[in-house]
Amino acid sequence: MNIKQIYAILMFRRRTVFIMLTVFFALSLAVSLLITKKYFSVATIMVNQRSVDPITGLSLPIQTMPGYMATQLDIIGSHNVARKVVKSLKLDEQDDKRAAFVKSDSKSNIVDWLADGLLKDLDIKPSRESSLIQIGFFAKDPEMAARIANAFVESYIHTSIEMRAQPAKSSADWFDAQMVSLRERMEQAQSALSNYQQQNSVVVDLVSGNEKMDIENGRLSELSKQLLESQAQTNELQARNDLIQAVRKGGNSSESLNEVLNSALIQSLKSDLAHKQASFAELSNSIDKNHPRYKQAEAEIRSLRQQIQQQTRMVLDSLASGLATSKQRDKILSQALAMQKSKVLELKQQYDEIAVLKRDVENQQKAYDAAMQRLVQNRLESEVNHTNISVLNTAIAADKPAKPKLLLNLAIGVFLGGLFGICTALCQEWLDRRVRFASDITDAIGLPVLGFVAAETNQGRASKFPANFMRPSSAAPNSVG
Template sequence: MNIYQFLTIIWSRRWYAILLFLITVLTTAVVSVNLAKKYTSTTALVIDHRGADPVTGVDLPAQLMPAYMATQVDVIASHNVALKVVKMLKLQDNPELKLKYEKAKAKSAIHDWIADSLLENLEVEPSTTSSVIQVSASANDPQLAADVANAFTQAYIQTNVEMITQPAKQNAKWFDEQMAFFRTQLEKSQQKLSAFQQEHGIVVVDEKLDIENTRLIELSHQLSESQAKTYELSSRRQQLVNSAERGISYDSMEEVVNDPLIRDLKTDLARSEAKLADIAMRLDRNHPQYRQAQAEVMSLRNKIRSETKTVLRGIESNNSSSRQRDQTLTKALAEQKSKVLKLKQQRDEVAVLNREVENAQKSYDNAMQRSVQTRMESEISQTNIAVLNHAIAPEKPAKPKVLLNIILSMFLGGVLGVGFALVAEFIDRRVRSSQDVLDALGLPVLGVITPVQQKGMLVGRLLPWSNKAIDSTGRLLRKLD
């Protein structure tokens, strides 16, 4: 089918197409005018996601913003928010809605039924480039539409606050229970530390340990000096023993030589011996002066021997005393070491107890901080949502849109009219052009006679486009001859 055939068919059945077109347009216009009018009122909300939380100070990450906005849209269009709207506006007491509820014979409660009806006439549109959300409500009454839109915003803000405070209240209650447990643990740790310090008389462990360490170092130094002295005295004693075994005189020993008394006695002895020698040259040995001088020399020699023995006994006594002192210092050093080790052990135990107290205190402080934070969150009444524009009662209905419906019905009526003309043509096929003859019979067309009224006669007129067909027919007849 070419365009000429198409236009021929449409022109031939134009009255059917026009009739269907008019029926469609008129029907649409009548229905649109008689439809119940619906008014739509819109309110705008701003969600300030850049603001920090008033309690925690935590900002919402930018990458979570799309999901956050989508969540807010779902919250606004939730059944919970719709129930709050029903209660705010007391729609369950509306006689018209009660009548509709009774006619609907719904199985759910009237609150739920009205909430579902409100959600069916609610539209929530978030902005793709900003943090604004448009909330539109539709109703047969313009004021009701505005009231429902505003009520949805208030219910959403209230729900948003509840979503923050209700979990916070539960957390606060749980943290209060944990606070009692951590407080008990802290008190037990402190009591355990205090009991240990009182039991061992510990005031300042590190200071006492430093003192005992200093004393341990002093004792170690004293023992080293005493052992060195004992070694020296033992060596002197061994020399005395060796000298006694060999019969060597003790006069050459350092202790004897350096003894001041023996040195004075030897000086007096030398002087007395010189005096005795002088008297022996002048007097007889039986002379009283000689005997006196001799007795004096003998006395001095006895004193020297006595003092020498005293010095030797002193060496022995010093050696014994030094050994005893070594034993005493060794015992004291061992006791001091044990005391220092015990103090170190006590210090370690006190450190462990202190760490337990510190950990218990830290746990208690963290629980206290979280408890205060959650308690503040449970009592918060602020939100990051603000109403940008309140809904007002619209002056014109949003539905039905009569002009738009008529325009669409004109397009639809035209399509239906053309379609009906084509269907009718296919059902009742007719020859309307020379091309139809060629297509249907396969015969060449010699000419086309069109009805032209001229002086009561029909005059045949060859169409220009049929000349080719006449020529081809003539050629075909000549060939047959």
């Protein structure tokens, strides 16, 4: 069946199509007039996706995620927000709503039932390229539609504040519980540091402690230096003493030793002895041995020699005594150095232990301060009463109803009536087939058409060809009556 045949069928059964079109048009008109009118009010809000946290001063980059706006739409259309609308407008206290709830035989409470009903008439439309969201509501009363739309905006803002404040409040409560243990740990660390300092009499101030450590290290260095000098002196004295002993064991005179030669007293005595010996030599030539002067001079020379020997022994003995004294000094310095080393090591160990205890105190203090900062921040966030949502336009009562849309319903009725009329006409043609073209006969019986007789027109005149006009079936067919 081609378009020309369909057109011929519809023109022949145009009455059926017109009847269906009229019926559907009348039904659309009747439904549009009988259906309850509903008014639509819409409020516009803006969600600031680059808002700044008022507590920390930091931006919130997570709000730029694509899923953020979708989440906000789900929050607006949530049952929780709808319950807040019911509570804020006190819809559950209205008599007509209570009566409707009783008739519904719902097993839930009236607040949930009304909330579910509000969500059915709620219309949420986000902007594609901006942060605007339109929250609209359909209602029989235009004032009620505006009130409910604005109530949804307020409930959404309140819910957003709650969703932000509730986790902060929970975190603040958790930090409150942790602050007790953190405070106890900090006090224990401080107590351990104080007790250690008191037990070891260690200076609390690190600056003075470092100065004391420097002083003790200086003493240690000075003792080490003194010990090295004393040991060098002892070695030198030991070498001299060994030389003296070797000279004595060899039977050599000790007068050639440097210690003896460097003694001014011995040299003075030797000088006096030389003068006395010279005088005695002159005197021995002039007087007899028994002469008193001779004996006196001889006694003086003997006395000087004894003094020289005595002073030599004293010098050598003083060298040995100096060696013993130097060794004793070495021993004392060694003991003092060992004690100073022990003191420095003990002091260093104490300060190392204090440093560990101080680090423990500092770490506990840092943990306590960080927890306190987070606690204060969460407390402030839990008490915040604003959000990044701004109301751009509030809903106002509409002048004209939004439903039903008369022109749209009539257009739909005309479209459906025409479509149903065409389908009905084609069904009638299928049930009661007529021959309208020569091709219909050819398709039906499979024989060619040899000719046709022109039908008389409505004006009583003959068609273009006479009745006995014959033409091949291949010629262009004409309609037959």
